[in-house]
Every structure is written in C-alpha cells, then in structure tokens.
Amino acid sequence: MAGRFRVSRRRVLAGAGGLVLGMTGLGARAQDAKPLRIGVLTDMSSLYADVTGPGSLLAARMAVEDFQASAPRMTRPIEIISGDHMNKADLGANIAREWIDRQSVDVIVDAPNSAVALAVRNVVQQNNKTLLVSGASSSDLTGKSCSPNLVHWTYDTYALSSGVARAVVESGGKSWFLLTADYAFGHAMEGDIKTVVQKSGGKVLGGVRTPINTQDFSSFLLQAQSSKAEIIALINAGGDTINSIKQAVEFGIPQGGQRVVATVLYLSDVHSLGLKIAQGLQFTESFYWDLNDDTRAWTRRFAPRNNGRYPTALHAGAYAATLHYLKAVDALGASGDGKAVVEEMKRIPTDDPLFGKGSVRADGRKLHNMYLFEVKTPADSKYPWDYYKLVKTIAPSEAWRPLADGGCEFLKS
Incomplete structure (x- = not known):
C-alpha cells in the first residue's frame, strides 16, 4: 500500500x-x-x-x-x-x-x-x-x-427464484404465500417467483409486503400461517431473513407442517442462525467457498x-x-x-x-452456473463453515432469463 x-x-x-x-x-x-x-x-x-x-x-x-x-x-x-x-x-x-x-x-x-x-x-x-x-x-x-x-x-432475482421455486414445486410444494421486502428487490423477486411457481404448476394464495430492516415479523407471519399455504416464501435478505426465520421457528410454523423457504440466503445468515435452526433450507446461490x-x-x-x-x-x-x-x-x-x-x-x-x-x-x-444448495444438519457438518451440500448444478441456459424476455431497451437500437 x-x-x-x-x-x-x-x-x-x-x-x-x-x-x-x-x-x-x-x-x-x-x-x-x-x-x-x-x-x-x-x-x-x-x-x-x-x-x-x-x-x-x-x-x-x-x-x-x-x-x-x-x-x-x-x-x-x-x-x-x-x-x-x-x-x-x-x-x-x-x-x-x-x-x-x-x-x-x-x-x-x-x-x-x-x-x-x-x-x-x-x-x-x-x-x-x-x-x-x-x-x-x-x-x-x-x-x-x-x-x-x-x-x-x-x-439476480430471476436466477434466485427459478432454481428454488422449481425444486420446491417439483417436490410437492404447490401452494405459496409470499412475505416480501417492500422495495425494488422484493418487488422484482415477487414477480419472478409468481411466474415460476405458476409455470411449474403451483399457485400463489396470497402475500404481504414488509418494511426493510424489520425487527418484528409476528403480524406478517401470522397472516402467512393463517393462509394454510404449504410454502411460506421469504423474499427478503440479510438481517430480515435472519429475523423472519428465527421468528417463524419461534411461532412453530415449520413444526406445524408449513415449509419456510428462503429465496435469498447467504453464508453469513446461516452462520448467524446456526445449523439447528437453518438445517434443511434449500436455496439458489452462485458461489460457495467449499x-x-x-x-x-x-x-x-x-x-x-x-x-x-x-x-x-x-x-x-x-x-x-x-x-x-x-x-x-x-x-x-x-x-x-x-x-x-x-x-x-x-x-x-x-x-x-x-x-x-x-x-x-x-x-x-x-x-x-447457479447452484441449488441445502443447509446441512449439525451432524453432517464436519469442520468450521461447512454448511452446505450441493443438490443440483444449474447451467447458465437454465439459470438466467432469456435475453429476448428481458426487454432491454438499448439493445433494440
């Protein structure tokens, strides 16, 4: 320097x-x-x-x-x-x-x-x-x-949503409730999730939008719980994902049979949550250190x-x-x-x-490439930061929105 x-x-x-x-x-x-x-x-x-x-x-x-x-x-x-x-x-x-x-x-x-x-x-x-x-x-x-x-x-929101939404619908998660961060990222991801779920044969029953950097998700999670949807999709990131997952577990939502899906999950989130809480979560990601x-x-x-x-x-x-x-x-x-x-x-x-x-x-x-990962159980983790197991490699042709579908204006000229 x-x-x-x-x-x-x-x-x-x-x-x-x-x-x-x-x-x-x-x-x-x-x-x-x-x-x-x-x-x-x-x-x-x-x-x-x-x-x-x-x-x-x-x-x-x-x-x-x-x-x-x-x-x-x-x-x-x-x-x-x-x-x-x-x-x-x-x-x-x-x-x-x-x-x-x-x-x-x-x-x-x-x-x-x-x-x-x-x-x-x-x-x-x-x-x-x-x-x-x-x-x-x-x-x-x-x-x-x-x-x-x-x-x-x-x-991007298309790649993140397409991999995990397809996998969840294919595994039987047909009905969805979307808990969405109320800003540009959340809005874009919400639209992409709805498209993929519906094209895959699923149905979105409802949703709620939450302010960014929310500390208390209780009222939003209660709406999700009462929807009876099989899948509660968390369309948020960082601290919001950590808080909403923790509170969903505290409310007994996974224990009640509804499946919580994180559409965006980072290694640091899993580290903060701990494997006992995060185990079994599936998500799409582009990089993993291991x-x-x-x-x-x-x-x-x-x-x-x-x-x-x-x-x-x-x-x-x-x-x-x-x-x-x-x-x-x-x-x-x-x-x-x-x-x-x-x-x-x-x-x-x-x-x-x-x-x-x-x-x-x-x-x-x-x-x-994009990758579908699943968070390991505590018993499966063998060394520090050993958190993910690879479920599927998603080739670029499948992972990313086709160029013709994006509507990029400057390409037209």
Whole structure:
C-alpha cells in the first residue's frame, strides 16, 4: 500500500475510507499517470453489512492486488475508496455523483440494495462511467432498467427464484404465500417467483409486503400461517431473513407442517442462525467457498483478512467483477469511456477462480452456473463453515432469463 486516499468530508461520504494500491512499473510516466479510481459503494452499517460491507471492500482490494501481480506491464496507479449508502437510494446517488464529479472515480462496484443500484445506475450512465453491480439482485438491471454502462454480476432475482421455486414445486410444494421486502428487490423477486411457481404448476394464495430492516415479523407471519399455504416464501435478505426465520421457528410454523423457504440466503445468515435452526433450507446461490480447490484457496486468503469470517457470494462477486473490469481496461488501454469499457468486458471471456469461465451477455448479464444448495444438519457438518451440500448444478441456459424476455431497451437500437 502506497498511502491513503483522502476522501471528502461532506456528509454524503460519512464512513467512507480510501486506499491507494501500489503502483507497478517504473519511471516518471507511471508517477504522472492519472490514477484509475474504484469506488466500492456498499452497506457498512446496516442489515447487509455482513453479506457485503467491509468484505466487499476487501474483495475489491484483493482483485486489484491479484491483477497487479499478473499484469506487470500495467503502470497506472489504482486507488480504491469506499462509501456507506445506508440503504438510501438518494444517498447512494449523491455519493456516486460526488465521486464522479469531484474525485474522478471511473467505476463503482457492489451497490447492494436494488433501489440504490437503480439510482446509481442513472448517475453512472449520465456521466458515461462504469457500474459493476455485484450486490443488488433486481433482474430489472438487465431488463427494463438495463444500461450500456452496467454489468450485473453474481446473481439476480430471476436466477434466485427459478432454481428454488422449481425444486420446491417439483417436490410437492404447490401452494405459496409470499412475505416480501417492500422495495425494488422484493418487488422484482415477487414477480419472478409468481411466474415460476405458476409455470411449474403451483399457485400463489396470497402475500404481504414488509418494511426493510424489520425487527418484528409476528403480524406478517401470522397472516402467512393463517393462509394454510404449504410454502411460506421469504423474499427478503440479510438481517430480515435472519429475523423472519428465527421468528417463524419461534411461532412453530415449520413444526406445524408449513415449509419456510428462503429465496435469498447467504453464508453469513446461516452462520448467524446456526445449523439447528437453518438445517434443511434449500436455496439458489452462485458461489460457495467449499465448492472446489480454487474457491477454497481464495477463501484461505480472504478469511484471515476478514476477521475470520468466510466469504459470501456477494464478496466473491465484488472480487470477480473488479478483476474482469481491470482486465478490460488493460486490454482497452483506457477507463474514461465507461460504455467502451463495458463493451470490452462483453468482448473478452471471463475467467476467475471463483466463478470459473463465463461471459458477459449483451444486456450486461454475467453468465455462469447457479447452484441449488441445502443447509446441512449439525451432524453432517464436519469442520468450521461447512454448511452446505450441493443438490443440483444449474447451467447458465437454465439459470438466467432469456435475453429476448428481458426487454432491454438499448439493445433494440
């Protein structure tokens, strides 16, 4: 590390931090080169801090380190700063605008919370920069709200819902009640779940929408319980998922014969819940630390620098997206034209230790395998963070919404 990058003192950057990662190459030309600046915009202090937050910042740093180690001809300095959007779309947009206007940020990474990602998307496109969405999940980001300046990594609501909903309906769960987080992510996932359930032969009996960061789910769970639906689908994430699962168990809902399904579940959620509560939950995910030798090797580097906590899929997405972006900038020779960089990211194949080989589709959708996992029982877990067993590998052709069905406007022109 060559020093610290001073961030603005304005309130919109409260909690932001900066890092300058060492320059490679020699000579005055490297010293004079304009830094490539990466802004990791994430949730540092609220319900998604464990699944993104400091871990996503670390993952982006590791991507820069790994890129610099493998690309010694890259002499341009690379700087990383971070900001906490506090799950507020207007704050996220303000931070993005500040970074671009005053700090010459070239690319914004992570952006968990779909409402924030959609707001930042507008700022980035207006200024022709690049947005790498590794934390938000709304499938609208490559659908009606697609952008030529955006790449959507990790997952989306279509892929998350299609795998688990098909599996649950096929196993006999025909009637559903949806408990949905009331913002962009929840709305998109709710629509995707309804479509998949109905196409698979199931039926949605009803649903209720809940405020984000809810502490008390009792009234919502009572509605779900009284619906008599076989499946109660939790369309929420992070702390909301943890709270709703805990309270569902306290209410005796699983014991009463209704099955609770988490449509979004992260490794950190299972760690917080414990296997005694989380065992048997099935869900769709794009990454698991114990999937293969490459994911295990990367995790052995990541976890000690993340206070011993193992990576979530969103941390993996922040790493892989940043690494591929840097490869595209290196190939292109510039980062100023965000649309051109995204076009280069689509042109060159993706290849990293966490998601393997893949590609970025014309609408910005990153294509890779998805996986149906089931949480292990306490007896089946043999070592720390040994939480998942693989049920099914879902090929890209099955996992992701077909390009023609997304309604991406810029492709039409």
